[in-house]
Amino acid sequence: MTESLPDGLAFEDALVELERTVRDLEDGRLGLDDALSRYERGVGLIKDCHGRLRQAEQRILLLTGVDDNGKPLLQAFQHEATGAVKEPIRRARRKPDETV
Template identity: 55%
Template structure:
């Protein structure tokens, strides 16, 4: 397994770093090589965030009721991936 710096980040840290990368790229003040490097970093951070969300989702349990002893009855959470939805295209508003 490849140990990258993003492997040790919490979800919140990875998300904050990803937001910073996005701001830098949207600013447009970065040269081409640096922009490509930041983009690659952003992709790694995004994968990290998605991986952590997937792990969290797998840990969720769906509460289905309460037994006679008052203990919760649970079953594994099953959810269809949201990536199946067609993403909205981002367009810039014209002045």
């Protein structure tokens, strides 16, 4: 089932339109008014698509186990960007014979 954007455009169709808009803008054959209009539409499509992705991300559940009755135990998925992963803290070791 495809979610629809506010103007009735499905998410996947919005991506196709956005890709087409980018190609047309990069091509440079559009007039100024048409290029500005297509650019504004593209920005709107990006905002709508990002909103849909955020909503979908919030609906993702993580299976954490099964209870005694065999029912799944679910927890909200907490997304962390790859770059946000913390590295372990490295502590300097003092040498036993080190004098200050």
